[in-house]
Amino acid sequence: MGCGPDNPHGHHLQVRRDGQDVVAEHVFDERHVGAPGIAHGGAVATVIDDLFGFLLYGMGSLGVTRSLQMDYRAPVLLGRNYILRARLVERDGRKMHTAATVAHETNFVATARAVFVAVDLGHFTEALSSADRDRSSR
Numbered sequence: 001m002g003c004g005p006d007n008p009h010g011h012h013l014q015v016r017r018d019g020q021d022v023v024a025e026h027v028f029d030e031r032h033v034g035a036p037g038i039a040h041g042g043a044v045a046t047v048i049d050d051l052f053g054f055l056l057y058g059m060g061s062l063g064v065t066r067s068l069q070m071d072y073r074a075p076v077l078l079g080r081n082y083i084l085r086a087r088l089v090e091r092d093g094r095k096m097h098t099a100a101t102v103a104h105e106t107n108f109v110a111t112a113r114a115v116f117v118a119v120d121l122g123h124f125t126e127a128l129s130s131a132d133r134d135r136s137s138r
């Protein structure tokens with residue numbers, strides 16, 4: 001949904017490192033519409049969540065979102081280029097506290113904070129096996 005190239009409903013996010021931060025440029029389009037002309041808040045949260053995923057990946061940590069808090073400060077407009085930026089605020093054992101901004105020029109239209117929890121690969125492989133079992137029992 002966030003970055004994979006094969007999902008036609010996805011955001012196809014392309015992320016780069018900038019020092020300790022990760023950064024992406026993003027334009028929301030009609031697929032992401034909420035109110036007319038405005039990106040759905042869930043779509044904005046999706047790209048921020050994914051950006052945090054990249055941040056952790058860059059740190060060499062596998063983690064999943066435990067909590068994601070968005071502040072929508074101004075409408076995020078369709079067709080406009082936004083700069084997304086995320087950073088690690090603090091690591092406390094398995095918990096990684098992260099923060100992000102969504103900006104157009106000097107205007108911060110959304111900010112976010114999240115808690116990610118480190119997991120091992122088994123977290124994903126077990127979920128995949130359960131989903132496969134559910135699918136084959138239908």
Ligand SMILES: CCCCCCCCCCCC(=O)SCCNC(=O)CCNC(=O)[C@H](O)C(C)(C)COP(=O)(O)OP(=O)(O)OC[C@H]1O[C@@H](n2cnc3c(N)ncnc32)[C@H](O)[C@@H]1OP(=O)(O)O
Binds near residue numbers: 117124
């Ligand atoms: C194959 C490659 C793929 C590559 C994969 C790439 C990943 C990209 C990810 C993109 C982002 C996503 O969509 S992720 C998908 C959405 N998220 C999920 O599906 C996660 C679902 N939730 C879970 O599976 C679970 O709740 C976990 C794993 C997150 C945590 O469960 P747990 O392991 O039992 O841990 P638990 O003890 O409950 O909590 C751990 C610590 O966090 C603290 N904690 C809990 N909630 C909070 C909170 N709101 N704020 C602060 N701290 C909190 C607890 O007090 C504890 O602190 P202490 O006692 O340790 O001090």
